[in-house]
Amino acid sequence: MSLERPDTTDDAALERTPDELEELLGDLVVKRDDHLNAPGFVIRPDTVQETLSTLKEQAGYDHLSVVSAQEYENRYESIYHLKKFDDPTQEVSVVVPADKDDPVSESAEPVFRTADWHEREAYDLIGVEYDDHPDLRRILLPETWQGHPLSMDYDKDRPQIATLPEHANPLQEHHKDSESDTMFLNIGPHHPATHGVLHLKTTLDGEQVVDVEPDIGYLHRCEEQMAQAGTYRHQIMPYPDRWDYISAGLLNEWAYARAAEDLAEIEVPEYAQVIRTMGAEMCRIAAHMLALATFALDVNGDFTATFMYAINDRERVQDLLEDLTGQRLMFNYFRLGGVVWDLPEPREEFFSKTRDFLDQLPESVEEYHNLVTSNEIFQMRTIDTGILPPEVAKNYGATGPVARGSGVDYDLRRDDPYGYYDELDWDVVTEDGCDNFSRLLVRMREVEESAKIIEQCVDLLEDWPEEERNIQANVPRTLRPDDDAEIYRAVEAAKGELGIYIRSDGTDKPARFKIRSPCFSNLQTLPEMANGEYIPDVIAALGSLDIVLGEVDR
Amino acid sequence: MGTAPAQLFPEFLAETFGLPGVLGEVVAALIAAAVVGNIVLAFTGVAGPWAKRKITAAFTDRIAVNRVGPFGLLIIPASAVQLLAKELIVPEGVDRPSWDIAPVILPASALLGFSVIPMGRLGPINFHLADPEVGFALVFAFASIASISLVMAGYASNNKYSLLGGLRAVAQNLAYEIPLIVTAMSVVLFAGTLQMSGIVGAQTTTLVTIAGIDIPAWYAFVNPFAFVLFLTANMAEIGRNPFDIPEAPTEIVAGYQTEYSSAYFVLFYLGEFVHIFLGGAILAVTFLGGASGPGPESIGFIWFVVKIWGFFLFTQWARSALPRVRIDQLIEIGWKGMLVLSFANLVLTAVIVGVIA
Structure with a gap:
């Protein structure tokens, strides 16, 4: 049902x-x-x-x-x-x-x-x-953890004395019978293709995957609790950079900014919105470039030229972001009500650098199509593997390129507009293949759309009258949203719908801060894609999901 | 066949140093084998720590080693010391002694292959250790011993990734050995002999002369189709991209060699490189005229080295550019594609040779 x-x-x-x-x-x-x-x-x-x-x-x-x-x-x-x-x-x-x-x-x-x-x-x-939950176990914390950390009576000083029991072999419990010869295989937490510390409990029948169960939580850093301990105005903004740390920082910051601004009814000046839009799309290009690079690693093997080429291109966006924000990884560039500072001076230099990058981008994308997507072995490997039908994707709450690769036409930038997106001319990319190939293709085509957005933003910013360059709204030093106000707001991050739920209790810190991570939901679809496939296809499917464990585990 | 039988390397040594009798022959053979073995090992020594890095770097827009010595060449001793100085970790539950023997078999089998390869002349020396009448069959036999090493390593390591790698290695070798040898048989039909010197000799004649340039009768030119088939099967046989499935680092960590460290790892690494060079040598002998090339016969060895390094470059190029096929696709290509094509090639060759002869 x-x-x-x-x-x-x-x-x-x-x-x-x-x-x-x-x-x-x-x-x-x-x-x-x-x-x-x-x-x-x-x-x-x-x-x-x-x-x-x-x-x-x-x-x-x-x-x-x-x-x-x-x-x-x-x-x-x-x-x-x-x-x-x-x-x-x-x-x-x-x-x-x-x-x-x-x-x-x-x-x-x-x-x-x-x-x-x-x-x-x-x-x-x-x-x-x-x-009636099929499998109510702990998911982020170790199975032996005592207490529930975000509950009110949790004693954080109490030592966690219970140790993990010796790793139980799930083979003995579920999969062993006289009919089939299956093998249980731990993929990860340290494995070349898990993109971080992810543990896949895999059951194999020969080379084919009978069952795979992602085991997450190795990178859980209590991000929600930390946000609950910080003040709205200044102390929370640095944290989002650390969720999806694959240079998607500005996209994450926007998720918090959007939720908090709507909660505190802050209007962001238009000029700041354009800068935000431009910066966010730069982040998206950087994130998608890395997704392409690592997917090439997964399918081609290490030392592939595609990886280095894509990293090279990502480096150029990274330089632009560094010029804009002063940082390469943890940008901390957004503020409630705007951004922290204006474009770098001299502005012309920044614009021409950005334009140079945009001019060279189509050539790079063409090269990736030559190297990767038009390669017949690559097509053989990725087309019709890792199938995720649209209805299944929706049922699992998959969003972002994963959903759009399954033909689900869902992009919050267009469907629930924020920032400056609805003023600009760009398209939502979808592919109907539902396979590993489609998901990659969506990302590659989204890079081109992002470039279109950046170009329009640069045009706008170039002509912006000097006296109207207002980068921040007037925001009170201390924000105290109404007691018991609750809000859920999401933005389209690099991986999909990144949402924040905040409940205010009238103080300057949120009473509950919940992060809806797109990778968390997307990763949940892995067993659907992987079961019945070969090991290499599971690795490819995992790569095509483009998860970041920092965001999955938070 | 072809040119007059050249003096083999051991005979040359025995004659030059006046080593008499059977004992002299043995001593000369051992010395000659040591020389050839060291030449091959020197290739791998250069290829593994240095050339491979430099070539891959060139393909991927990087610089690679450039700090240790000129062009980073001193990285070779540095890497050797580094690798050998590491702790040899023996995991619990490994199946000894097969776990210890496996890393020896791999390089040994590849080195054995070089015993029958005619590597050409350098001055008075003909780098050719032995020229038995069935040398061509022998070299394939030696090369395929490697699979045993991979299975042993995979099975003895007590590691599931290793086991998968070992199983993949067997499946892959079964699927590609047959097309490889059947394609090689078509060359035997042309040459009419299994003797290495004969096969090389048969390729020294001129095929056609275009604009004053003699195109030699290398079997790559005589039968390009067989050449491509052989090249592909050869890549699979030595387990290089796009057929590096037994190792497949992003899938099964490092396959059969996952649990090996230090000297054992070096042996595996060495074995794989010797195997690439042996693959290149077989290819050169079978399809590229062995040591033949422009200039006097006395620099043939240089041409031979150029050819096997060319093959090495080709493997590294494929490694940088090509995706890896999946194990089931590989088996399918092997049994349903290559096998059929190689037999077609054999029959066609037999008919052509029969009509002409």
Whole structure:
């Protein structure tokens, strides 16, 4: 049932007012608890599946962005942030309170497969238990961890005395029978192709993969907790750079900036929006170049020329970003209400450098097409491998190039406009192949679209009158959003929908700061792509997902 | 066939130093073998730590080693010391002694192959150790011993990645050895002999003369189709890109050699490079006229070296540019494609040779 195609009759695509939705849900709604971004309906913890499937099948809310859980003085709460893939501005939040002493609520996994990992994370960090969940285990912390770190009674001084038991061989439990001869193989956490510290528990039948289970959390750095300990105005902004650290820093910063600005009702000057847009697209090019480079490593083997060529091109964007922000990796360039400083002086030099890069880019892209995508062995390796059908992608909440490579036409820059994107002329790239090749192609074509955006931004910035170059809005020194204001806002980061949920408690620090990482959801699709394929295809599929463990684990 | 039988290297030594009798022959043979072996090892010594880095760097827009000595050449001793000084880690549960024997077999098998390769003349010396009547068959036999080493290493390492690498090596060698040898047989049909000197000798005649330039009857020119087939099968046989599947670092870490370190690793590394050079040598002898080339016969050795280094360059080029095929695709290409083509080539050659002769 989880793979069923959502009903996309006109009735479902119709935009409904919050009151109509309340009417649709009827008795399921206990009360209203609207968020700044969406109407919110409080429901009973045992009606989660019923409510979500009503919203999914009858109202067309087919995208479960994220599940954010938190603990209040008197209750636990899980929020299911729903959207539509066709129109992400139509949002609805389903709020599920759970008992303080016995925090159990029904799992949404049978309705949205993506809830699997999100609920495991909520269980792991906050301690909400989900009934009917297929596999409620810890996901980020070690399985022997004591307590739930984001819950209120968590004693952080208590030493974690329980040690990991000797690694159990899952072969003995699941896969061994007289009929088949399978082999259990640990791929990672240290393996040339895991792009960081990722552990794939793989079961092989010969060279073919019977089962693969990603084991994450090796790079968990308590980013959410750290953000909760920082003030809105200045102390949170440096953290986003450290999520997707593959030079996508500005895109991440924008996610926080967008959420916090909407929460505190800050208007960003247009000039700053153009700079933001330009910087963000530079980051996207850098990130996609690295994705191409490492994918070539995965498919071609090490020492491939493609890797060095792509790194070379990335280096040129990196130089531009360094000129703009003063940093190469941890930019910390955005501020609430704008950016930290104007373009580097002399401006003409920066513009001409940027234009030089843009002029040379088509030639590079052409070279990659010659080297990579038009190579017959490469096509043999990547076309029709790692298949991710669009319905499965949606069900897992896959976004970004992964979803667009499966033909899901979903890009927040266009569908839920922010920054200066809706003023510019560019296209959303999709491919219908649903395979490793399509995902790579989407990224390569997106580089060209980003270049188009940057070019238009440069034109705009060049002609911007000097007296109107306002880089920052007037923002109070200390921000204290209204008590109990809640917001979920997302931007299109390099890997997909990067969203932030913030709940304010009237102080200058967020009471709950939840990060919706696109890589986290995208990685969840790996078993769907990998099962039944050969080991090399699993490696290629993993490469084509382009995950960054810093963002998966946060 | 062809030219008068040249004096072999051991005979030359025995004669020059006046070593009499059977004992003299043995001593001369050992010395000659040591000389040839060291020449080959010197190639790999240059190729592994230095040339490979420089070539790959050139292909990938980098500079590579340039700090240690002129052109970074002193990296060769530096790497040797570094590799040999490392700790030899013996994992728990490895199957000894096969774990220890495997890294010896690989370079040994490749070096053995050079015993029958006619490497050409340099001045009075003819670098050719032995010229048995079945030398051509022998060289393939030696080269394929390598698979045993890979399986032993993969199986004895008590590591799943190694095991996968070992299994892949067997599957790959089975799939490519047959097309390789069947294609080589078509050359035997042309030459009418299995003797190495005969095969080389048959290629010294002139095929055609175009604009005053003599095109020699190298089998690469006589039968380009067989040449391409042989080259492809050869790449798979020595496990180079796009057929480096038994190692495939991004998939199975390092395949059969995952658990090897220090001197054992050096032996494997060495073995692989000797194998590349042996592959180049077989290719040169079979299709590129062995040591023949412009100029007097006494510089033939130089031409031979140029040819095998050319082949080495080709493998490195492929490594920088080509994606790796998947194991099932490789087997498919081998059994369904190459095998059929190689037999077609053999039959065609047989018919042509039969009609002409």
